Amino acid sequence: MIRKEQILSRMETLPTLPQVVVKLYAVLNNENSSASDVEAVMKTDPALTANILRMTNSPYFGAGRTIDSIRQAVALLGTKRVFEVAASASFSRIIPDTIPGYDVPADGFWTHCIAVAVIAERLALELKLKTPDLTFTAGLLHDIGKLAIGIFLADEAESVLGELADEGRSFYAAEYSVLGTDHAEIGGLLAESWQLPEKLVHLIRWHHKPSDAKKADPELDIEQERMIDLVHAADILAHAFGYGADAGGLARELDDAVVERLGIKVARLESVAADTMIQIRDLSASLSGSQEKS
Amino acid sequence: MKSIKVDISDLQVSNGPESVLVTYALGSCIALILYDPKRKTGGMIHYMLPQSKTDPEKAKSTPGMFADTGIPLLFDKMAALGSLPTDLIAKVAGGGKFFASTSTLDIGKRNYTIVRKMLWKKNIMIQAEDVGGKKSRTTRLFLSSGKVTVSSGGEEKEL
Numbered sequence: 125m126i127r128k129e130q131i132l133s134r135m136e137t138l139p140t141l142p143q144v145v146v147k148l149y150a151v152l153n154n155e156n157s158s159a160s161d162v163e164a165v166m167k168t169d170p171a172l173t174a175n176i177l178r179m180t181n182s183p184y185f186g187a188g189r190t191i192d193s194i195r196q197a198v199a200l201l202g203t204k205r206v207f208e209v210a211a212s213a214s215f216s217r218i219i220p221d222t223i224p225g226y227d228v229p230a231d232g233f234w235t236h237c238i239a240v241a242v243i244a245e246r247l248a249l250e251l252k253l254k255t256p257d258l259t260f261t262a263g264l265l266h267d268i269g270k271l272a273i274g275i276f277l278a279d280e281a282e283s284v285l286g287e288l289a290d291e292g293r294s295f296y297a298a299e300y301s302v303l304g305t306d307h308a309e310i311g312g313l314l315a316e317s318w319q320l321p322e323k324l325v326h327l328i329r330w331h332h333k334p335s336d337a338k339k340a341d342p343e344l345d346i347e348q349e350r351m352i353d354l355v356h357a358a359d360i361l362a363h364a365f366g367y368g369a370d371a372g373g374l375a376r377e378l379d380d381a382v383v384e385r386l387g388i389k390v391a392r393l394e395s396v397a398a399d400t401m402i403q404i405r406d407l408s409a410s411l412s413g414s415q416e417k418s
Numbered sequence: 419m420k421s422i423k424v425d426i427s428d429l430q431v432s433n434g435p436e437s438v439l440v441t442y443a444l445g446s447c448i449a450l451i452l453y454d455p456k457r458k459t460g461g462m463i464h465y466m467l468p469q470s471k472t473d474p475e476k477a478k479s480t481p482g483m484f485a486d487t488g489i490p491l492l493f494d495k496m497a498a499l500g501s502l503p504t505d506l507i508a509k510v511a512g513g514g515k516f517f518a519s520t521s522t523l524d525i526g527k528r529n530y531t532i533v534r535k536m537l538w539k540k541n542i543m544i545q546a547e548d549v550g551g552k553k554s555r556t557t558r559l560f561l562s563s564g565k566v567t568v569s570s571g572g573e574e575k576e577l
Contacts, residue, residue, distance in 0.1 A: 366444060395472055398473035
């Protein structure tokens, strides 16, 4: 059994999301801040700015015209969207070349993150639900725990795969039974240490156990609950369509209660899958994982 | 050897004896592999979904996304290389399933059912298959020999 303490100590050696993202979130949450405040924060990180512009010019964020400055991005896409793009662009820089234990290269991991972000937003639309704020970022960051836990999982890879061999368990359950913790729990702690907004911390913590989120935190509002449900379902769907295939294959479990709460039907899932494929491909190509490092 | 990648929602055919058609990360998607042993021509599609009525617009721009638009196109392309349906061997891989208590969400099975039906109508037997389960699969067709391999989790087998 791997010791949670060991994993936690490893977290300190991991790269963090640049502080500029945390600062940006504060600026964007301040009603009095303007585009020039956003610009002032971004000035400290020109490489990040370049990546943000590359992403905002992809069809997914489609502003309808070329964006060549942060100020213009804020004007055309709004501050919330700019934050989502900034989080994506900065996250792509800290993904290592491979995630040990999960047996997935950086590109695959990044594609999975983008796929979950895009599918979660599209699923909300398909189900005629209001898309909770930060859903895109939530989808993008849901698996950050894997960055911390992968190296430990690699040591135990055989046991995990052995647990999976009977095909009766999900990869997540196998991970827990071998490590005594899992990437969602570790991810939640990592998100806290990165000072991410609380809703993202919750999302990352509960994305595999969406029905326990409310039990753990009775204060959780409906929008938050919905965000967790959407990302949970999007994660399973992304694996089903091979976006970022890893050692877990299709050993993923879709929570029944989520199917019920969101009103998921197979025709709706298929519709979302058809509509998002090209967006996922183009968006993940606009900024590949582990590249564009500064 | 010349490797020709078949992306998700894509289809490719070849008559190059040195060619290898390959597709990665088949989850609930299906790869249908066609091979003509006489002419050593082959084709592969990696479709995501069974029916084009899900998104008729996408079916026009990306016919390989759906079984009912992509598979006929694959047969057409094989015919253009001189291979008729009666000349072809068919093999199928993919169609995996995630855990869910309701089987109505089993997209892999829906994908598999339709390919069986479509081949049956053309009077073509599936000679070999590796479908269902929780695996993510990579599959290859070697044009020189017609050999088809399926690999998953570091293990490879011949289909």
